[in-house]
Amino acid sequence: MGKNSLIGGSIWEEYSQKVQDLMNNPKNMGELTEEDAKNMGGKLVVADFGAESCGDAVRLYWIVDEATEMIKAAKFKSFGCGTAIASSDTMAELCIGKTVSEAVKITNIDVEKAMRDNPDIPAVPPQKMHCSVMAYDVIKAAAASFKGVDAASFEDEIIVCECARVSLGTIKEVIRLNNLTTVEEITNYTKAGAFCKSCVKPGGHEEKEYYLVDILRDTRAEMEHDRLLAISNAQIEGHSSVNFDDLTVVKKFQQIEAAIDENIRPMLVMDGGNLEILDIKEGDDKVTDVYIRYLGACSGCASSSTGTLFAIESVLQEKLSKNIRILPI
Amino acid sequence: MRVYLDNNATTIVDPKVFAEMVPYFCQMYGNPNSLHQFGSESHPALRAAMDQLYTGINANDEDDIVITSCATESNNWVIKSIYNDTILHGDKNHIITSEVEHPAVGASCKFLESLGVKVTYLPVNSDGVINIEDLKNAITDKTALVSIMWANNETGMLFPIEEIGAICKERGVLFHTDAVQAIGKIPVDVQKANVDFLSFSAHKFHGPKGVGGLYIRNGQALSPFFHGGEHMGGRRSGTLNVAGIVGMGKAMELAVEALDFEKNNVRRLRDKLEDALLQIPETFVVGTKEQRVPNTILISVKGIEGEAMLWDLNQNGIGASTGSACASEALESNPVMEAIGAEADLAHTALRLSLSRFTTDEEIDFAIEVIQKAVVRLRAISSTYAYAPEWHVSKL
Numbered sequence: 001m002g003k004n005s006l007i008g009g010s011i012w013e014e015y016s017q018k019v020q021d022l023m024n025n026p027k028n029m030g031e032l033t034e035e036d037a038k039n040m041g042g043k044l045v046v047a048d049f050g051a052e053s054c055g056d057a058v059r060l061y062w063i064v065d066e067a068t069e070m071i072k073a074a075k076f077k078s079f080g081c082g083t084a085i086a087s088s089d090t091m092a093e094l095c096i097g098k099t100v101s102e103a104v105k106i107t108n109i110d111v112e113k114a115m116r117d118n119p120d121i122p123a124v125p126p127q128k129m130h131c132s133v134m135a136y137d138v139i140k141a142a143a144a145s146f147k148g149v150d151a152a153s154f155e156d157e158i159i160v161c162e163c164a165r166v167s168l169g170t171i172k173e174v175i176r177l178n179n180l181t182t183v184e185e186i187t188n189y190t191k192a193g194a195f196c197k198s199c200v201k202p203g204g205h206e207e208k209e210y211y212l213v214d215i216l217r218d219t220r221a222e223m224e225h226d227r228l229l230a231i232s233n234a235q236i237e238g239h240s241s242v243n244f245d246d247l248t249v250v251k252k253f254q255q256i257e258a259a260i261d262e263n264i265r266p267m268l269v270m271d272g273g274n275l276e277i278l279d280i281k282e283g284d285d286k287v288t289d290v291y292i293r294y295l296g297a298c299s300g301c302a303s304s305s306t307g308t309l310f311a312i313e314s315v316l317q318e319k320l321s322k323n324i325r326i327l328p329i
Numbered sequence: 330m331r332v333y334l335d336n337n338a339t340t341i342v343d344p345k346v347f348a349e350m351v352p353y354f355c356q357m358y359g360n361p362n363s364l365h366q367f368g369s370e371s372h373p374a375l376r377a378a379m380d381q382l383y384t385g386i387n388a389n390d391e392d393d394i395v396i397t398s399c400a401t402e403s404n405n406w407v408i409k410s411i412y413n414d415t416i417l418h419g420d421k422n423h424i425i426t427s428e429v430e431h432p433a434v435g436a437s438c439k440f441l442e443s444l445g446v447k448v449t450y451l452p453v454n455s456d457g458v459i460n461i462e463d464l465k466n467a468i469t470d471k472t473a474l475v476s477i478m479w480a481n482n483e484t485g486m487l488f489p490i491e492e493i494g495a496i497c498k499e500r501g502v503l504f505h506t507d508a509v510q511a512i513g514k515i516p517v518d519v520q521k522a523n524v525d526f527l528s529f530s531a532h533k534f535h536g537p538k539g540v541g542g543l544y545i546r547n548g549q550a551l552s553p554f555f556h557g558g559e560h561m562g563g564r565r566s567g568t569l570n571v572a573g574i575v576g577m578g579k580a581m582e583l584a585v586e587a588l589d590f591e592k593n594n595v596r597r598l599r600d601k602l603e604d605a606l607l608q609i610p611e612t613f614v615v616g617t618k619e620q621r622v623p624n625t626i627l628i629s630v631k632g633i634e635g636e637a638m639l640w641d642l643n644q645n646g647i648g649a650s651t652g653s654a655c656a657s658e659a660l661e662s663n664p665v666m667e668a669i670g671a672e673a674d675l676a677h678t679a680l681r682l683s684l685s686r687f688t689t690d691e692e693i694d695f696a697i698e699v700i701q702k703a704v705v706r707l708r709a710i711s712s713t714y715a716y717a718p719e720w721h722v723s724k725l
């Protein structure tokens with residue numbers, strides 16, 4: 001919030017002059033036909049992206065020199081708001097004179113940058129950034145049609161935020177490296193989610209496969225798991241500075257859970273079983289009682305109260321503390 | 330030429346209204362609750378304004394018309410105070426509304442849902458109106474309130490308020506209506522309609538912005554939304570907006586006087602505009618002319634996204650509105666368009682044109698010309714009307 005967002009401004013005031021001019025007079029608007037292709041001695045390529053019922057649709061026409069793969073002409077038709085028209089126009093402009101392989105590298109960010117009046121001021125307000133994404137997608141569709149391949153083959157990483165072109169890998173990495181805990185922090189670090197916000201959580205402008213909220217939650221869970229593993233491993237190797245018996249119940253629970261995850265569950269699961277920790281109680285004689293329940297195949301297994309139980313107890317005693325006692329319920 | 334066709338968003342203040350308000354800024358500026366002549370000299374005008382408001386909607390002297398800051402406040406007040414009065418401290422837990430209410434009602438209901446209240450959002454048909462049977466079926470003995478608008482702000486469609494009022498009365502359920510888009514467009518009579526609460530806002534009928542009202546039926550309890558001093562009989566605190574109230578009273582009087590003009594002249598201009606636009610191929614308008622307030626058209630122009638249309642109209646001096654998601658700051662599609670749903674495209678191609686008694690024939694002729702030109706230009710750009718070679722598999 002703040003002074004500038006309290007009185008809702010007109011989104012139009014944030015369009016660059018270039019965007020406004022292109023909305024009024026798109027240069028590359030129109031169609032290319034087989035006839036044109038013949039006259040120019042190239043191959044006609046036609047590609048679509050979007051649908052009118054989604055609010056955005058664009059059709060891109062290219063005439064490509066088959067020998068050099070150079071795009072000799074490009075035109076577009078677009079159903080969409082003014083910025084969709086301006087970005088489609090700029091996209092077509094950027095294609096001309098490039099080879100198909102070069103054109104595939106044009107991103108929505110290139111399109112947006114090309115529409116700036118001042119290199120430091122965005123051409124469109126943040127929520128309109130998404131309109132240029134369509135321009136990028138339709139180039140891929142055209143290239144795929146020309147080369148006879150699937151459009152997905154041009155993308156080697158999973159893009160979570162299309163507006164800012166941030167990949168799943170990058171987002172996970174910044175969360176881990178900087179120990180991020182909120183979506184706002186992810187946005188500050190990567191710009192993912194700063195524009196149309198579709199990628200932040202379900203229910204936005206567009207449906208997505210990955211959302212920042214889910215990635216954050218899953219990555220945090222992975223980090224937590226890794227941390228616990230590290231603690232229990234450190235203890236095994238005698239590096240831990242804190243004695244298991246001196247930990248809080250919560251920490252004890254986490255370490256036991258991690259040790260079971262690491263050393264015991266895989267074996268149980270292999271036999272179709274599992275176990276859960278029900279409770280942890282600390283006796284006054286420094287003994288930690290761990291109440292567990294067997295699940296699946298384990299619950300009926302004869303050795304669950306003998307061999308398996310003994311194995312679990314000795315693993316935990318060895319890895320964490322001599323004072324652990326396991327009580328199956 | 331500049332033509333204003335967005336009168337459902339707000340209206341020009343009638344110069345006669347403005348003239349009535351002027352003395353209450355620099356001359357008679359006292360607080361009407363003060364015990365001195367500076368305060369009391371505004372009383373006659375305030376009383377006259379209250380008379381104009383009571384007459385305007387046919388309220389009884391025992392009923393209350395409480396002045397608020399806007400219809401958003403009025404709507405919030407009813408819904409949240411019903412929550413406090415009969416849901417939080419009572420045995421009811423259910424509110425019925427429609428899918429096409431203004432956000433002042435819709436978002437308030439969503440908020441109550443987050444507090445555990447059950448809310449039924451009655452669906453609408455392709456004309457944007459609810460089915461009366463759905464309402465009857467939705468009412469239970471746990472229903473605390475029915476809140477249904479009188480006329481819809483996007484489509485102009487009228488809801489069967491008298492029928493709804495009769496059903497609510499028979500079933501013993503409180504009935505609130507948001508009449509913001511009805512006042513000044515059609516006769517509004519709170520007695521005939523059997524409403525318990527009715528919201529309105531001055532700036533929608535040529536009064537000033539920032540002042541509105543809530544009609545409350547005689548004797549009906551509703552705990553205050555604004556606690557404070559003893560203003561408005563303790564029902565709504567805050568120093569009276571004297572100039573605003575005076576202006577709203579005058580605006581109500583003029584609006585009621587102009588109802589015949591609205592029904593005949595505004596309607597004639599609206600129909601002229603509508604008929605001309607429907608000559609354009611692949612267009613449709615939501616609802617029949619008779620079912621609507623006389624000033625509104627919601628038209629879908631195939632192949633043209635709403636914001637692009639507004640851009641072209643604005644370049645030519647015409648102010649209109651669209652329900653298109655692309656034109657909203659949050660890119661959220663308009664729930665009214667989604668609820669009507671008839672043709673999915675409506676959510677992106679809707680253009681709302683709303684007239685007023687100040688709209689002229691010349692303005693409508695100009696608007697027709699500009700819109701026709703915009704359609705030609707934008708359809709030439711639109712992929713909906715694009716060439717595709719035979720071998721091309723269209724995904725559009």
Ligand SMILES: Cc1ncc(COP(=O)(O)O)c(C=O)c1O
Nearest residue numbers: 399400401431433482507509530
């Ligand atoms: C149907 C309806 N209800 C409520 C409102 C809100 O009115 P106000 O601006 O007075 O809060 C509007 C105005 O947009 C409206 O059209």
Ligand code: FES
Nearest residue numbers: 161163196197199
């Ligand atoms: S996809 Fe638009 S902000 Fe991320």
